[in-house]
Protein backbone atom coordinates (compact mmCIF):
# COMPACT_ATOMS: atom_id res chain seq x y z
CA UNK A 1 0.00 0.00 0.00
CA UNK A 2 1.43 3.31 -1.03
CA UNK A 3 1.02 5.56 2.03
CA UNK A 4 1.16 9.33 1.82
CA UNK A 5 3.06 12.02 3.70
CA UNK A 6 0.30 12.88 6.15
CA UNK A 7 1.88 16.22 6.95
CA UNK A 8 0.26 17.42 3.73
CA UNK A 9 -3.11 16.89 5.40
CA UNK A 10 -2.16 19.57 7.95
CA UNK A 11 -1.79 22.25 5.28
CA UNK A 12 -4.35 25.01 5.31
CA UNK A 13 -5.78 25.10 1.78
CA UNK A 14 -4.05 27.97 -0.01
CA UNK A 15 -7.32 29.74 -0.46
CA UNK A 16 -6.00 33.32 -0.65
CA UNK A 17 -5.39 33.77 -4.37
CA UNK A 18 -8.12 31.34 -5.43
CA UNK A 19 -10.63 33.15 -3.20
CA UNK A 20 -9.55 36.49 -4.73
CA UNK A 21 -9.90 35.08 -8.26
CA UNK A 22 -13.34 33.68 -7.39
CA UNK A 23 -14.65 36.97 -6.00
CA UNK A 24 -13.26 38.94 -8.96
CA UNK A 25 -14.73 36.60 -11.57
CA UNK A 26 -18.14 36.59 -9.84
CA UNK A 27 -18.10 40.38 -9.80
CA UNK A 28 -17.12 40.54 -13.47
CA UNK A 29 -19.85 38.10 -14.44
CA UNK A 30 -22.43 40.22 -12.67
CA UNK A 31 -21.00 43.49 -14.07
CA UNK A 32 -19.71 42.69 -17.55
CA UNK A 33 -19.13 46.31 -18.59
CA UNK A 34 -16.81 47.25 -15.70
CA UNK A 35 -13.02 47.29 -16.08
CA UNK A 36 -11.24 45.92 -13.04
CA UNK A 37 -7.74 47.14 -12.10
CA UNK A 38 -5.58 44.50 -10.43
CA UNK A 39 -3.43 46.01 -7.69
CA UNK A 40 -2.87 42.72 -5.90
CA UNK A 41 -0.24 41.29 -8.22
CA UNK A 42 2.96 39.90 -6.69
CA UNK A 43 4.42 39.53 -10.17
CA UNK A 44 6.30 41.96 -12.39
CA UNK A 45 4.52 43.47 -15.38
CA UNK A 46 7.29 45.09 -17.47
CA UNK A 47 9.06 43.01 -20.17
CA UNK A 48 12.76 42.11 -20.05
CA UNK A 49 14.90 45.02 -21.28
CA UNK A 50 16.98 44.86 -24.46
CA UNK A 51 20.43 44.24 -22.92
CA UNK A 52 19.09 41.11 -21.24
CA UNK A 53 17.10 39.89 -24.23
CA UNK A 54 20.14 40.28 -26.52
CA UNK A 55 22.31 38.18 -24.21
CA UNK A 56 19.49 35.64 -23.90
CA UNK A 57 19.27 35.33 -27.72
CA UNK A 58 23.03 35.00 -28.00
CA UNK A 59 22.97 32.21 -25.42
CA UNK A 60 20.30 30.39 -27.43
CA UNK A 61 22.32 30.76 -30.66
CA UNK A 62 25.40 29.28 -28.97
CA UNK A 63 23.35 26.16 -28.24
CA UNK A 64 22.80 25.75 -32.01
CA UNK A 65 26.50 25.71 -32.88
CA UNK A 66 28.74 22.65 -32.49
CA UNK A 67 31.67 24.75 -31.27
CA UNK A 68 29.73 26.57 -28.53
CA UNK A 69 27.05 24.01 -27.62
CA UNK A 70 26.63 23.36 -23.88
CA UNK A 71 25.40 20.20 -22.21
CA UNK A 72 25.18 19.89 -18.44
CA UNK A 73 26.78 22.86 -16.76
CA UNK A 74 28.06 23.06 -13.20
CA UNK A 75 25.12 22.44 -10.81
CA UNK A 76 26.09 25.47 -8.73
CA UNK A 77 26.05 27.76 -11.76
CA UNK A 78 28.63 28.97 -14.28
CA UNK A 79 31.64 30.79 -12.86
CA UNK A 80 30.97 33.79 -15.12
CA UNK A 81 27.73 34.42 -13.21
CA UNK A 82 28.90 33.46 -9.70
CA UNK A 83 31.86 35.86 -10.10
CA UNK A 84 29.56 38.70 -11.15
CA UNK A 85 27.30 38.11 -8.15
CA UNK A 86 30.19 38.08 -5.69
CA UNK A 87 31.69 41.23 -7.20
CA UNK A 88 28.63 43.41 -7.93
CA UNK A 89 26.11 42.27 -5.31
CA UNK A 90 28.58 41.93 -2.45
CA UNK A 91 32.21 43.08 -2.70
CA UNK A 92 31.33 46.43 -4.28
CA UNK A 93 28.95 47.03 -1.40
CA UNK A 94 31.50 46.16 1.26
CA UNK A 95 30.30 42.61 1.97
CA UNK A 96 32.73 39.72 1.68
CA UNK A 97 31.30 36.88 -0.38
CA UNK A 98 33.32 34.57 -2.61
CA UNK A 99 32.06 33.27 -5.94
CA UNK A 100 32.10 29.68 -4.68
CA UNK A 101 29.74 30.63 -1.85
CA UNK A 102 27.05 31.50 -4.43
CA UNK A 103 24.64 28.76 -5.56
CA UNK A 104 22.74 29.70 -8.73
CA UNK A 105 19.23 28.21 -8.84
CA UNK A 106 15.89 28.49 -10.59
CA UNK A 107 14.15 30.37 -7.80
CA UNK A 108 14.19 31.70 -4.26
CA UNK A 109 10.87 29.98 -3.67
CA UNK A 110 12.47 26.57 -4.24
CA UNK A 111 15.59 27.49 -2.29
CA UNK A 112 13.79 28.82 0.79
CA UNK A 113 11.66 25.70 0.75
CA UNK A 114 14.41 23.19 0.04
CA UNK A 115 17.06 24.52 2.43
CA UNK A 116 15.43 22.98 5.50
CA UNK A 117 16.30 19.54 4.20
CA UNK A 118 19.75 19.99 5.73
CA UNK A 119 18.39 20.72 9.24
CA UNK A 120 17.14 18.33 11.92
CA UNK A 121 13.44 17.47 12.05
CA UNK A 122 12.97 18.68 15.62
CA UNK A 123 14.51 22.16 15.51
CA UNK A 124 12.40 25.04 16.71
CA UNK A 125 11.47 27.59 14.07
CA UNK A 126 10.57 31.26 14.31
CA UNK A 127 8.47 32.70 11.51
CA UNK A 128 7.18 36.27 11.14
CA UNK A 129 3.44 36.98 11.02
CA UNK A 130 2.34 38.19 8.46
CA UNK A 131 4.59 36.20 6.14
CA UNK A 132 5.34 34.93 2.63
CA UNK A 133 3.38 31.63 2.94
CA UNK A 134 6.16 29.45 1.46
CA UNK A 135 8.19 29.42 4.71
CA UNK A 136 5.26 28.06 6.71
CA UNK A 137 3.88 25.56 4.21
CA UNK A 138 7.24 23.95 3.39
CA UNK A 139 7.84 23.40 7.10
CA UNK A 140 4.38 21.85 7.41
CA UNK A 141 5.23 19.43 4.57
CA UNK A 142 8.46 18.50 6.36
CA UNK A 143 6.57 17.68 9.54
CA UNK A 144 8.09 20.38 11.71
CA UNK A 145 5.00 22.35 12.68
CA UNK A 146 2.43 20.13 14.41
CA UNK A 147 -1.28 20.65 13.86
CA UNK A 148 -3.00 23.87 12.87
CA UNK A 149 -5.22 24.97 15.75
CA UNK A 150 -7.20 28.17 15.34
CA UNK A 151 -5.06 29.33 12.40
CA UNK A 152 -1.69 28.68 14.01
CA UNK A 153 0.63 25.69 13.89
CA UNK A 154 1.33 24.48 17.40
CA UNK A 155 5.09 23.99 17.11
CA UNK A 156 5.94 27.14 15.17
CA UNK A 157 7.04 30.24 17.03
CA UNK A 158 5.20 33.19 15.50
CA UNK A 159 6.97 36.55 15.58
CA UNK A 160 4.31 39.22 15.39
CA UNK A 161 5.04 42.14 13.09
CA UNK A 162 2.77 45.05 13.91
CA UNK A 163 2.64 48.81 13.67
CA UNK A 164 3.85 48.89 17.30
CA UNK A 165 7.20 47.28 16.46
CA UNK A 166 7.48 48.91 13.02
CA UNK A 167 6.94 45.47 11.42
CA UNK A 168 10.33 44.27 12.67
CA UNK A 169 9.74 41.50 15.23
CA UNK A 170 11.10 41.28 18.76
CA UNK A 171 13.21 38.28 19.80
CA UNK A 172 11.08 35.21 20.59
CA UNK A 173 10.58 34.48 24.28
CA UNK A 174 11.42 30.81 23.79
CA UNK A 175 14.70 29.49 22.41
CA UNK A 176 14.63 29.03 18.65
CA UNK A 177 17.10 27.44 16.23
CA UNK A 178 16.02 28.76 12.85
CA UNK A 179 14.76 32.27 12.14
CA UNK A 180 13.16 33.51 8.91
CA UNK A 181 13.56 37.21 8.09
CA UNK A 182 12.60 38.99 4.86
CA UNK A 183 13.48 42.64 4.12
CA UNK A 184 12.26 44.67 2.28
CA UNK A 185 9.28 42.64 3.41
CA UNK A 186 6.57 40.86 1.49
CA UNK A 187 3.75 41.61 2.37
CA UNK A 188 4.31 44.64 4.63
CA UNK A 189 6.85 46.54 2.53
CA UNK A 190 8.72 47.32 5.76
CA UNK A 191 12.50 47.63 5.81
CA UNK A 192 15.07 46.86 8.52
CA UNK A 193 17.95 49.09 9.62
CA UNK A 194 21.54 47.90 9.98
CA UNK A 195 21.29 48.34 13.76
CA UNK A 196 18.17 46.19 13.96
CA UNK A 197 19.70 43.52 11.73
CA UNK A 198 22.91 43.57 13.79
CA UNK A 199 20.85 42.74 16.90
CA UNK A 200 19.40 39.72 15.10
CA UNK A 201 22.87 38.59 14.01
CA UNK A 202 24.12 38.93 17.60
CA UNK A 203 21.08 37.04 18.85
CA UNK A 204 21.75 34.19 16.42
CA UNK A 205 25.40 34.03 17.46
CA UNK A 206 24.53 33.90 21.16
CA UNK A 207 21.95 31.16 20.61
CA UNK A 208 23.82 29.12 17.97
CA UNK A 209 20.80 29.77 15.76
CA UNK A 210 20.68 30.39 12.02
CA UNK A 211 18.98 33.23 10.13
CA UNK A 212 17.42 32.55 6.72
CA UNK A 213 17.46 35.99 5.14
CA UNK A 214 15.21 36.52 2.12
CA UNK A 215 16.39 39.59 0.21
CA UNK A 216 14.24 39.08 -2.90
CA UNK A 217 13.39 42.80 -2.93
CA UNK A 218 16.86 44.24 -2.23
CA UNK A 219 16.94 46.15 -5.54
CA UNK A 220 14.12 48.33 -4.26
CA UNK A 221 16.30 49.66 -1.44
CA UNK A 222 17.35 53.16 -2.48
CA UNK A 223 18.04 54.56 1.00
CA UNK A 224 21.82 54.13 1.26
CA UNK A 225 21.69 53.71 5.06
CA UNK A 226 19.57 50.53 4.78
CA UNK A 227 21.21 47.11 4.29
CA UNK A 228 20.66 45.31 0.99
CA UNK A 229 22.28 42.16 2.31
CA UNK A 230 22.64 40.58 5.73
CA UNK A 231 26.32 40.11 4.89
CA UNK A 232 26.81 43.86 5.26
CA UNK A 233 26.48 43.12 9.00
CA UNK A 234 29.56 42.08 11.00
CA UNK A 235 29.40 38.50 12.18
CA UNK A 236 26.61 37.46 9.79
CA UNK A 237 28.82 35.12 7.79
CA UNK A 238 28.75 32.59 10.64
CA UNK A 239 25.00 32.62 11.25
CA UNK A 240 23.14 33.53 8.06
CA UNK A 241 22.09 32.18 4.68
CA UNK A 242 20.84 34.72 2.14
CA UNK A 243 18.31 34.15 -0.65
CA UNK A 244 18.18 36.42 -3.67
CA UNK A 245 16.24 36.32 -6.89
CA UNK A 246 16.23 38.09 -10.22
CA UNK A 247 12.43 37.72 -10.30
CA UNK A 248 11.43 41.10 -8.86
CA UNK A 249 14.75 42.88 -9.34
CA UNK A 250 15.22 42.17 -13.07
CA UNK A 251 11.81 40.95 -14.25
CA UNK A 252 12.76 37.24 -14.22
CA UNK A 253 9.57 35.77 -12.73
CA UNK A 254 8.92 33.89 -15.98
CA UNK A 255 12.58 33.43 -16.94
CA UNK A 256 13.68 31.85 -13.61
CA UNK A 257 17.03 32.63 -12.03
CA UNK A 258 17.98 33.17 -8.39
CA UNK A 259 20.80 32.38 -5.99
CA UNK A 260 21.56 31.42 -2.42
CA UNK A 261 24.69 32.48 -0.54
CA UNK A 262 26.10 30.22 2.17
CA UNK A 263 29.41 31.47 3.59
CA UNK A 264 31.99 28.82 4.41
CA UNK A 265 32.06 29.90 8.08
CA UNK A 266 28.38 29.11 8.44
CA UNK A 267 28.01 26.07 10.70
CA UNK A 268 25.35 23.70 11.99
CA UNK A 269 25.67 21.16 14.83
CA UNK A 270 25.09 17.42 15.10
CA UNK A 271 23.49 15.87 18.17
CA UNK A 272 26.92 15.45 19.78
CA UNK A 273 27.54 19.17 19.34
CA UNK A 274 30.13 18.84 16.58
CA UNK A 275 30.22 21.59 13.98
CA UNK A 276 29.45 20.93 10.33
CA UNK A 277 29.75 23.22 7.32
CA UNK A 278 26.30 24.15 6.00
CA UNK A 279 28.01 25.22 2.77
CA UNK A 280 29.32 21.67 2.29
CA UNK A 281 25.96 20.13 3.14
CA UNK A 282 24.04 22.39 0.75
CA UNK A 283 26.63 21.77 -1.94
CA UNK A 284 26.00 18.04 -1.52
CA UNK A 285 22.23 18.52 -1.63
CA UNK A 286 22.27 20.95 -4.56
CA UNK A 287 24.59 18.83 -6.73
CA UNK A 288 22.61 15.68 -5.94
CA UNK A 289 19.14 17.02 -6.62
CA UNK A 290 19.64 19.87 -9.10
CA UNK A 291 21.26 20.01 -12.52
CA UNK A 292 21.72 23.73 -12.95
CA UNK A 293 19.93 26.66 -14.55
CA UNK A 294 19.90 26.63 -18.35
CA UNK A 295 22.87 28.24 -20.08
CA UNK A 296 20.90 30.89 -22.03
CA UNK A 297 19.16 31.98 -18.83
CA UNK A 298 22.48 32.34 -17.03
CA UNK A 299 23.83 34.37 -19.98
CA UNK A 300 20.73 36.58 -19.78
CA UNK A 301 21.28 36.97 -16.03
CA UNK A 302 24.93 37.90 -16.53
CA UNK A 303 23.75 40.81 -18.68
CA UNK A 304 21.91 42.25 -15.65
CA UNK A 305 25.39 43.28 -14.43
CA UNK A 306 26.57 44.97 -17.63
CA UNK A 307 26.53 48.78 -17.66
CA UNK A 308 23.57 48.81 -20.06
CA UNK A 309 21.78 46.03 -18.16
CA UNK A 310 22.16 47.90 -14.85
CA UNK A 311 20.83 51.08 -16.40
CA UNK A 312 17.82 49.29 -17.85
CA UNK A 313 16.83 47.21 -14.82
CA UNK A 314 17.29 50.22 -12.52
CA UNK A 315 14.96 52.23 -14.74
CA UNK A 316 12.29 49.52 -14.45
CA UNK A 317 12.66 49.32 -10.67
CA UNK A 318 12.53 53.15 -10.52
CA UNK A 319 9.22 52.99 -12.40
CA UNK A 320 7.75 50.54 -9.86
CA UNK A 321 9.10 52.68 -7.01
CA UNK A 322 7.40 55.74 -8.47
CA UNK A 323 4.14 53.74 -8.64
CA UNK A 324 4.66 52.77 -5.00
CA UNK A 325 5.29 56.39 -4.02
CA UNK A 326 2.06 57.48 -5.71
CA UNK A 327 0.03 54.75 -3.99
CA UNK A 328 1.52 55.56 -0.61
CA UNK A 329 1.00 59.30 -1.01
CA UNK A 330 -2.60 58.95 -2.21
CA UNK A 331 -3.67 56.34 0.34
CA UNK A 332 -2.11 58.43 3.12
CA UNK A 333 -3.92 61.53 1.87
CA UNK A 334 -7.20 59.56 1.99
CA UNK A 335 -6.58 59.02 5.69
CA UNK A 336 -5.09 55.51 5.74
CA UNK A 337 -1.96 54.62 7.68
CA UNK A 338 0.55 53.05 5.28
CA UNK A 339 3.81 51.14 5.65
CA UNK A 340 6.17 50.32 2.77
CA UNK A 341 6.00 51.93 -0.63
CA UNK A 342 9.46 53.37 -0.01
CA UNK A 343 12.36 51.03 -0.76
CA UNK A 344 9.70 48.44 -1.53
CA UNK A 345 7.07 47.66 -4.19
CA UNK A 346 4.38 46.87 -1.59
CA UNK A 347 2.18 49.20 0.42
CA UNK A 348 0.60 47.77 3.57
CA UNK A 349 -2.53 49.70 4.33
CA UNK A 350 -4.29 49.76 7.69
CA UNK A 351 -7.97 49.54 6.70
CA UNK A 352 -9.29 49.79 10.27
CA UNK A 353 -11.79 47.04 9.46
CA UNK A 354 -12.01 43.42 8.34
CA UNK A 355 -9.56 42.95 5.47
CA UNK A 356 -11.99 40.89 3.30
CA UNK A 357 -14.72 43.44 3.89
CA UNK A 358 -12.37 46.16 2.66
CA UNK A 359 -11.37 43.97 -0.29
CA UNK A 360 -15.05 43.60 -1.29
CA UNK A 361 -15.63 47.33 -0.93
CA UNK A 362 -12.66 48.19 -3.19
CA UNK A 363 -13.81 45.61 -5.73
CA UNK A 364 -17.50 46.53 -5.87
CA UNK A 365 -17.26 50.29 -5.43
CA UNK A 366 -13.93 51.09 -7.14
CA UNK A 367 -13.33 48.02 -9.34
CA UNK A 368 -9.85 47.75 -7.78
CA UNK A 369 -8.39 44.41 -6.64
CA UNK A 370 -6.02 44.29 -3.66
CA UNK A 371 -4.75 41.44 -1.47
CA UNK A 372 -6.41 41.02 1.94
CA UNK A 373 -3.76 40.97 4.67
CA UNK A 374 -5.47 38.17 6.54
CA UNK A 375 -4.22 35.77 3.86
CA UNK A 376 -0.62 36.33 5.06
CA UNK A 377 -1.29 35.48 8.72
CA UNK A 378 -3.24 36.50 11.77
CA UNK A 379 -1.41 39.80 12.12
CA UNK A 380 -2.43 40.71 8.59
CA UNK A 381 -6.04 41.03 9.71
CA UNK A 382 -7.20 44.63 9.27
CA UNK A 383 -4.67 45.31 6.48
CA UNK A 384 -4.52 45.04 2.72
CA UNK A 385 -1.45 44.82 0.47
CA UNK A 386 -1.34 47.02 -2.62
CA UNK A 387 1.28 46.15 -5.20
CA UNK A 388 3.19 48.66 -7.35
CA UNK A 389 3.77 46.07 -10.08
CA UNK A 390 1.54 47.70 -12.66
CA UNK A 391 1.48 50.35 -15.37
CA UNK A 392 1.54 54.02 -14.32
CA UNK A 393 -1.88 54.58 -15.94
CA UNK A 394 -3.46 51.75 -13.96
CA UNK A 395 -1.95 53.04 -10.72
CA UNK A 396 -3.20 56.59 -11.29
CA UNK A 397 -6.61 55.30 -12.36
CA UNK A 398 -6.93 53.03 -9.34
CA UNK A 399 -6.01 55.87 -6.98
CA UNK A 400 -8.59 58.17 -8.61
CA UNK A 401 -11.25 55.51 -8.17
CA UNK A 402 -10.38 55.04 -4.48
CA UNK A 403 -10.51 58.83 -3.96
CA UNK A 404 -14.27 58.65 -4.59
CA UNK A 405 -14.86 56.36 -1.63
Ligand SMILES: *Cc1c(COP(=O)(O)O)cnc(C)c1O
Pocket residue numbers: 042106107108109110132182186214216244245246247248253257258
Ligand atom coordinates in the same frame (compact mmCIF):
# COMPACT_ATOMS: atom_id res chain seq x y z
C1 LIG B 1 8.68 36.82 -5.19
C2 LIG B 1 9.38 36.36 -3.96
C3 LIG B 1 10.49 35.51 -4.05
C4 LIG B 1 11.04 35.10 -5.39
O1 LIG B 1 10.76 33.82 -5.72
P1 LIG B 1 11.31 33.21 -7.08
O2 LIG B 1 11.04 31.75 -6.91
O3 LIG B 1 12.76 33.51 -7.17
O4 LIG B 1 10.53 33.82 -8.20
C5 LIG B 1 11.12 35.13 -2.89
N1 LIG B 1 10.72 35.58 -1.69
C6 LIG B 1 9.68 36.41 -1.57
C7 LIG B 1 9.31 36.92 -0.24
C8 LIG B 1 8.98 36.82 -2.71
O5 LIG B 1 7.94 37.64 -2.58
